Amino acid sequence: MQHVDAGIETADVVIVGSGFGGLAAAKQLNKSGVRYVLLSGTPEHLFQPLLYQVATGVLASDEIAPPIANIIRHHKNGEARLGTVTGIDADAAVLTYDTPQGERKIRYGKLIAATGASQSYFGRDDFADKTYSLKTIDDAKRLRAQIERVFESAKDADPATRERLLSFVVVGAGATGVEVAGQLKELSKRFFHLDVSVTLVEGAGAVLPPFGGGLSEYAKKSLTRSGVEVMLDTFVTDIEVGKVTVKSKDGVERGIAAETVVWSAGVQVGGFATLLAEATGCETDRAGRLLINPDCTVGGHADIFAIGDMTSLNGYPGQSPVAMQEGRHVADIIRGATRVATPFKYWDKGSMAVISRFSAVTRVNDHIRFTGTIAWFAWLAVHLFYLVGFRNRFAAIFSWLVAFIGHGRPGFDEVEKTTKAKVLAGSNAS
Numbered sequence: 001m002q003h004v005d006a007g008i009e010t011a012d013v014v015i016v017g018s019g020f021g022g023l024a025a026a027k028q029l030n031k032s033g034v035r036y037v038l039l040s041g042t043p044e045h046l047f048q049p050l051l052y053q054v055a056t057g058v059l060a061s062d063e064i065a066p067p068i069a070n071i072i073r074h075h076k077n078g079e080a081r082l083g084t085v086t087g088i089d090a091d092a093a094v095l096t097y098d099t100p101q102g103e104r105k106i107r108y109g110k111l112i113a114a115t116g117a118s119q120s121y122f123g124r125d126d127f128a129d130k131t132y133s134l135k136t137i138d139d140a141k142r143l144r145a146q147i148e149r150v151f152e153s154a155k156d157a158d159p160a161t162r163e164r165l166l167s168f169v170v171v172g173a174g175a176t177g178v179e180v181a182g183q184l185k186e187l188s189k190r191f192f193h194l195d196v197s198v199t200l201v202e203g204a205g206a207v208l209p210p211f212g213g214g215l216s217e218y219a220k221k222s223l224t225r226s227g228v229e230v231m232l233d234t235f236v237t238d239i240e241v242g243k244v245t246v247k248s249k250d251g252v253e254r255g256i257a258a259e260t261v262v263w264s265a266g267v268q269v270g271g272f273a274t275l276l277a278e279a280t281g282c283e284t285d286r287a288g289r290l291l292i293n294p295d296c297t298v299g300g301h302a303d304i305f306a307i308g309d310m311t312s313l314n315g316y317p318g319q320s321p322v323a324m325q326e327g328r329h330v331a332d333i334i335r336g337a338t339r340v341a342t343p344f345k346y347w348d349k350g351s352m353a354v355i356s357r358f359s360a361v362t363r364v365n366d367h368i369r370f371t372g373t374i375a376w377f378a379w380l381a382v383h384l385f386y387l388v389g390f391r392n393r394f395a396a397i398f399s400w401l402v403a404f405i406g407h408g409r410p411g412f413d414e415v416e417k418t419t420k421a422k423v424l425a426g427s428n429a430s
């Protein structure tokens with residue numbers, strides 16, 4: 001499909017990344033039969049908003065991470081390849097990428113970069129080895145194995161050991177932190193039937209800060225009612241085995257028992273974004289996000305677009321609808337459906353977050369807001385709609401019925417021995 005010139009393969013369009021932005025761009029290019037190669041460091045298209053449900057045994061991992069090659073198999077002029085981009089020559093329009101078979105090069109007519117973001121530890125990178133994060137499917141499997149290990153070990157343990165094992169601290173009260181904290185409480189009550197301590201630590205003065213006002217207050221009250229201890233205006237200053245040290249805004253320091261620490265605070269962008277910034281002279285913000293042009297091009301290069309979490313434009317949030325809409329926008333420019341240099345405009349359809357079973361918050365706009373059961377069903381419906389593939393949707397509905405109407409956790413059935421062995425070194429396994 002692509003041709004080879006002077007030893008370097010050439011593609012009309014190269015998309016880097018198989019997440020929300022990359023997939024949306026691929027689907028839009030396919031509408032005009034544009035030839036493209038999609039390179040991704042991971043073989044799957046990952047539905048990150050449901051990672052917490054894999055971590056807590058609600059869903060199985062393959063339900064939220066189908067292979068990208070499968071999803072685009074009907075695109076006649078599209079091809080998915082496993083490859084991590086390690087270099088770019090922006091003047092020659094050539095990418096270098098690593099594959100299981102070795103290093104390769106590809107020349108692009110147009111480039112769409114959509115490589116996402118990773119976790120920030122606010123200068124304490126050592127926290128990465130002491131905490132569980134939720135960015136990749138492997139992260140979710142590792143956390144799930146740890147959760148299963150501590151609950152299983154606690155069953156027959158003496159009261160003091162049980163209390164130690166079942167102590168969780170979740171850092172960051174954004175949507176992921178709130179969802180994880182709420183699910184841990186629900187797991188303990190409805191599945192393992194053991195008491196658990198869950199502390200949610202947040203540096204800002206509110207839970208779910210971007211929602212604000214009544215929705216943040218509702219989320220905090222719901223969490224507190226379910227037994228989660230919510231600590232606002234509080235920062236983590238140290239993490240050691242079994243203990244997290246926190247400091248409140250007024251300077252009071254205290255230690256919290258924590259066999260398991262889940263880190264869901266802060267975003268850092270590096271990797272391919274850094275390479276692109278160096279190659280094009282594009283500026284970045286403090287988190288490393290590319291400060292792209294209004295039409296999503298990068299620096300002075302009309303042939304390079306960057307979208308999604310790796311970028312910053314007009315203060316748009318780092319959320320999947322932004323990545324998808326940007327992906328469609330740049331694909332439309334490339335396929336000639338939108339005029340070159342047209343600025344991207346985000347259509348904000350609202351945000352939602354789950355707190356626990358039958359409890360969620362939904363913000364459609366500044367006036368229309370829901371809480372409780374209606375918001376929870378709206379959340380399920382929206383996530384089902386965006387989940388890729390009929391089989392996955394069907395499997396997810398089945399798993400949700402088992403977990404939310406029944407008392408099961410089908411995801412724990414797939415905890416592999418290998419993942420069990422990979423829980424954090426230093427955990428007090430008993």
Ligand SMILES: Cc1cc2nc3c(=O)[nH]c(=O)nc-3n(C[C@H](O)[C@H](O)[C@H](O)COP(=O)(O)OP(=O)(O)OC[C@H]3O[C@@H](n4cnc5c(N)ncnc54)[C@H](O)[C@@H]3O)c2cc1C
Pocket residue numbers: 016017018019020021022039040041042044047048049050051052083084085086114115116117134135175176271272307308309310318319320321323352
């Ligand atoms: C736990 C969690 C919960 C979330 N919940 C929500 C939510 O409820 N609602 C919402 O709207 N948003 C949510 N988000 C944010 C949302 O998932 C992101 O905004 C969205 O995934 C961004 O899409 P993207 O295409 O920019 O990047 P991603 O979806 O992160 O995709 C990045 C892709 O790039 C690939 N890649 C990275 N580096 C390279 C490289 N060098 N070479 C090749 N490939 C590379 C990766 O393998 C991956 O395929 C959540 C995120 C997380 C982590």
